[in-house]
Amino acid sequence: MKRVRIQLLTVLCFAAAIGVARGSWYDDYAEGIKAARAGQWARVVASMTKAIQGNAKEANNARTYGAIFINYKPYYYRGVANLNLGKYEQAIADFEKTMGPGEIDLGPIEAHIKRAKDALAGETTTTVIVDPPEPPPPSIDPLLRRSAEAAVNQALDRLEAAQQRNAAGTTEYKDAMTQYRDASRRLNSVTSNDDLRTVIRVADGAVRLANLAIGPPPPPPPPTDTTKTAIVENDVLGPTRKNLRLALVSYFEGDFVAAETKFKGLSRDLPRNPWIWAFLGASQWSRYAFETEEELKVEAIRSFKKARQYGWKGGLPQKYFSRRIRNAFERTAG
Numbered sequence: 001m002k003r004v005r006i007q008l009l010t011v012l013c014f015a016a017a018i019g020v021a022r023g024s025w026y027d028d029y030a031e032g033i034k035a036a037r038a039g040q041w042a043r044v045v046a047s048m049t050k051a052i053q054g055n056a057k058e059a060n061n062a063r064t065y066g067a068i069f070i071n072y073k074p075y076y077y078r079g080v081a082n083l084n085l086g087k088y089e090q091a092i093a094d095f096e097k098t099m100g101p102g103e104i105d106l107g108p109i110e111a112h113i114k115r116a117k118d119a120l121a122g123e124t125t126t127t128v129i130v131d132p133p134e135p136p137p138p139s140i141d142p143l144l145r146r147s148a149e150a151a152v153n154q155a156l157d158r159l160e161a162a163q164q165r166n167a168a169g170t171t172e173y174k175d176a177m178t179q180y181r182d183a184s185r186r187l188n189s190v191t192s193n194d195d196l197r198t199v200i201r202v203a204d205g206a207v208r209l210a211n212l213a214i215g216p217p218p219p220p221p222p223p224t225d226t227t228k229t230a231i232v233e234n235d236v237l238g239p240t241r242k243n244l245r246l247a248l249v250s251y252f253e254g255d256f257v258a259a260e261t262k263f264k265g266l267s268r269d270l271p272r273n274p275w276i277w278a279f280l281g282a283s284q285w286s287r288y289a290f291e292t293e294e295e296l297k298v299e300a301i302r303s304f305k306k307a308r309q310y311g312w313k314g315g316l317p318q319k320y321f322s323r324r325i326r327n328a329f330e331r332t333a334g
Contacts, residue, residue, distance in 0.1 A: 025054025026064040029074055036077050036104065044081035048074040058099045073102035080106045088116040141193050148196040151203035152187055155180045158210035166215030176209035240269050251283055256290075259283040267306075277307035278316060282325045289324065304332040 032047030051074045055062065062072035079094030095113050159176060167173050183203040190196050247262035263280035270276050281303030288296035307329075316326045 025051045026062075026070065026072075028054065029070070029072060032074065032077055033103065036080070036106065039084075041081040041084045045078055045085070048078035048081070052078075058097075060099070071102045073098055073100065076101055076109070077106070079109075079112060083112055083116055086119075088120045091116045140190065140196070144193055144196045145190070148187055148190070148199040148203070151200045151207075152180070152183050155183060155203045155206035155210065158207045162210045162213040162215075165213070167213035168215075170213045170215070172209045173213035176206045176213060179203070179206035179209065240266065243269070247279070251279060256283045256286040260287065272310045274307040274310045274312040277303050277310065278312060278321075278329070281307065281329070282316075282321055285325050285328050286322075300328065301332055304329050308332065 028047045028050040032044050032051060035041075035043035035047060055072070058075060059072050061069040063069050075094040075098035079091045079098060082088070082091035082094060092113055095109050095116070098109065100109060101107075155176070159173070159180060162168065162170075162173050162176070179202050183199050183206060186195060186199045186202065190199065243262060243266055247259055247266060250256075250262060251259035260280065260283040263276055263283055266273075266276045267280055281300045284296050284300035284303060287293075288300060316329050318326065321329070
């Protein structure tokens with residue numbers, strides 16, 4: 001059993017080593033390309049040899065990881081490097097295996113093979129001249145990238161604001177959404193500062209369109225009663241209605257001191273309204289429950305009796321008054 005475990009561990013370690021080797025060939029190839037741009041030929045040979053050991057098959061679209069594909073031509077670049085290092089036989093062997101240049105073209109295969117054979121035959125001793133390496137890609141300005149990201153986020157905010165205005169069905173909103181998506185797609189694939197400036201321009205356009213998106217107008221208010229009776233009723237009860245609303249807000253928010261004060265004022269405006277006296281008594285009894293002052297209890301009972309005196313029938317409704325207040329009110333009957 002012990003021997004089986006050791007063998008299994010050995011197999012797993014070997015498999016892991018193979019997986020690492022196979023998984024890093026594209027990194028070696030990238031290092032070789034970088035060295036070729038700089039004319040570091042010995043480094044090119046070393047990196048391309050490692051890449052070939054991991055993946056010996058050239059391809060125009062070699063898959064590295066995920067959905068990433070590269071133009072994979074390691075024999076071509078190793079051949080160019082060997083040619084520049086004076087290793088003509090190795091260069092010819094590599095050129096006979098390659099499909100051609102990869103992402104940077106360092107000259108035609110036929111010309112390289114001819115020069116290698118000429119050198120072997122002693123007809124020329126000149127160093128092969130290849131095209132100069134391409135300049136490195138432009139660096140990305142981090143401040144400009146943050147500005148582009150902020151512009152895209154602002155476009156999204158403006159679109160959400162337009163949704164809240166019920167403007168999602170407008171042409172402006174749809175055009176703004178199209179430009180926002182375009183800006184987001186461009187942001188995910190920028191390769192230069194010019195690309196970032198384009199993202200900002202497209203996102204700003206989305207912001208302008210989203211700001212112009214206006215939803216349908218709200219429905220008109222219900223018609224008001226303009227009769228003489230309604231006008232007089234509003235003039236007479238207008239302040240009282242406002243005071244009643246404020247008193248009820250204070251009561252239901254638990255501010256019983258303010259509620260008591262407001263209902264006392266309403267009891268002078270509407271002295272024979274049983275509802276006013278019921279809420280006044282409830283406010284006073286709620287204060288008594290917290291403060292335990294006997295005077296508050298006496299005033300609450302007096303207010304409850306006033307409510308009954310002015311026509312209150314039955315008990316207090318459950319949806320407005322707590323059980324303790326309803327019980328206190330019931331004790332005032334008779």
